[in-house]
Amino acid sequence: MPALLNELSLHNHIKIGIIGGGQIGKMIAQEAKRMSLKVIILDPSKDCPASTICDKLLIADFKDEDKIRELAHFSDVITYEIELANSRALKNLQLENYPIYPSPHSLYLIQNKFRQKKFLKENNLPVPEFKKIYSSADLLVVAKVFGYPFMLKACEDSYDGRGNYLIKRKEDISIAYNSFQNREIFAEKYVDFKKEISIMVARNKSGQIETFPIAENIHKNNVLDTTIVPANISLKIKETAEIIAKNVVTCLNDIGIFGIEMFVSNNDEIFINEIAPRPHNSGHYSIEGCSISQFEQHIRSILNFPLCKPELLRPTVMKNILGPANFLGNYKVIGLSNLLSIPSTKIHLYGKSTTSPGRKLGHITCTAPTLDEVIKRSSDAKNSIEIIVD
Numbered sequence: 365m366p367a368l369l370n371e372l373s374l375h376n377h378i379k380i381g382i383i384g385g386g387q388i389g390k391m392i393a394q395e396a397k398r399m400s401l402k403v404i405i406l407d408p409s410k411d412c413p414a415s416t417i418c419d420k421l422l423i424a425d426f427k428d429e430d431k432i433r434e435l436a437h438f439s440d441v442i443t444y445e446i447e448l449a450n451s452r453a454l455k456n457l458q459l460e461n462y463p464i465y466p467s468p469h470s471l472y473l474i475q476n477k478f479r480q481k482k483f484l485k486e487n488n489l490p491v492p493e494f495k496k497i498y499s500s501a502d503l504l505v506v507a508k509v510f511g512y513p514f515m516l517k518a519c520e521d522s523y524d525g526r527g528n529y530l531i532k533r534k535e536d537i538s539i540a541y542n543s544f545q546n547r548e549i550f551a552e553k554y555v556d557f558k559k560e561i562s563i564m565v566a567r568n569k570s571g572q573i574e575t576f577p578i579a580e581n582i583h584k585n586n587v588l589d590t591t592i593v594p595a596n597i598s599l600k601i602k603e604t605a606e607i608i609a610k611n612v613v614t615c616l617n618d619i620g621i622f623g624i625e626m627f628v629s630n631n632d633e634i635f636i637n638e639i640a641p642r643p644h645n646s647g648h649y650s651i652e653g654c655s656i657s658q659f660e661q662h663i664r665s666i667l668n669f670p671l672c673k674p675e676l677l678r679p680t681v682m683k684n685i686l687g688p689a690n691f692l693g694n695y696k697v698i699g700l701s702n703l704l705s706i707p708s709t710k711i712h713l714y715g716k717s718t719t720s721p722g723r724k725l726g727h728i729t730c731t732a733p734t735l736d737e738v739i740k741r742s743s744d745a746k747n748s749i750e751i752i753v754d
């Protein structure tokens with residue numbers, strides 16, 4: 365039987381079980397270790413990024429029910445860094461009173477983008493119009509309602525835009541439809557956005573909710589490239605986005621940290637794109653940029669400690685370091701001395717042993733007294749390094 369969290373103090377060596385030992389699991393673990401918490405990771409790879417820092421590593425597939433049970437047995441609380449976690453296995457454990465945050469039900473809702481959008485719409489939260497698609501004929505009908513272009517999206521198992529198709533004209537329909545083979549899909553109205561923003565929001569068991577400063581995100585090839593904070597948005601958009609984010613966690617009635625991706629349309633409407641039930645790439649900036657990181661806030665929320673109201677210490681830019689398009693395999697990062705001579709610039713390398721095109725290998729965070737200066741520092745930093753074959 366799991367121990368009750370409220371019987372624990374930090375000195376009881378609270379054990380946090382994390383499904384997934386990628387960079388997010390590693391950064392949760394780094395914050396946990398600072399507070400002398402124990403961390404147990406479940407990941408299929410023995411040299412996953414979190415492997416060097418966790419107290420115990422269970423090597424198994426993310427969906428392996430027996431290993432998830434073993435993880436639960438060793439842990440006081442379970443969390444996850446990936447949406448691929450097995451929501452059904454976690455639900456069974458939750459029924460046996462194992463504390464799992466965010467809840468397996470939220471994970472189940474979010475794992476399927478159509479189910480997620482339906483939930484948001486039913487709770488009067490703003491999402492682009494969407495419709496389930498069962499045939500290519502359905503797409504012709506949708507095209508008349510949504511107009512071109514519009515998105516066709518896989519409901520499950522997509523990331524970095526890999527499950528998305530932008531249908532620009534009638535001629536694209538059959539290629540787009542066939543590209544999904546037998547996957548469950550839905551169509552979504554295209555939002556002609558002027559900005560993509562995101563907001564991290566945490567809630568603890570006592571119902572305290574705190575949001576992080578809003579991030580402005582720039583994607584390249586569907587992958588997050590740059591996060592700039594503060595976002596260049598009006599006070600009205602900021603306040604509305606914060607209310608929406610708080611409403612999301614209130615409607616989910618859940619515990620933990622959530623990343624809410626949003627579009628700001630050309631006529632200043634806000635739409636939720638999607639929710640991540642975990643720390644999010646666009647929240648990495650908080651490690652250097654805020655009075656508390658998204659990872660510590662997550663730990664506080666799942667252990668029901670008081671949350672901190674995150675303050676932006678000064679303008680901050682985060683840039684991802686991605687595997688180059690042209691090679692797979694062993695790599696090294698060159699140009700570090702140049703990068704490290706730029707003031708208030710930090711590099712995070714996740715320790716992945718091999719690269720592949722677009723793989724997230726690390727990130728750079730810069731802070732500065734002004735937005736102009738931090739933007740300059742971050743592009744100098746990014747330009748100073750290169751990933752090359754080792």
Ligand code: ATP
Binds near residue numbers: 492522527554
């Ligand atoms: P990630 O892993 O980065 O979250 P994903 O595979 O879940 O990506 P989405 O978040 O659905 O994919 O979309 C990726 C990007 O595609 C968005 O950040 C946005 O730039 C664009 N996009 C998605 N949906 C729409 C839309 N309805 N209108 C306009 N652009 C969109």
Ligand code: MG
Binds near residue numbers: 625637
């Ligand atoms: Mg997304």
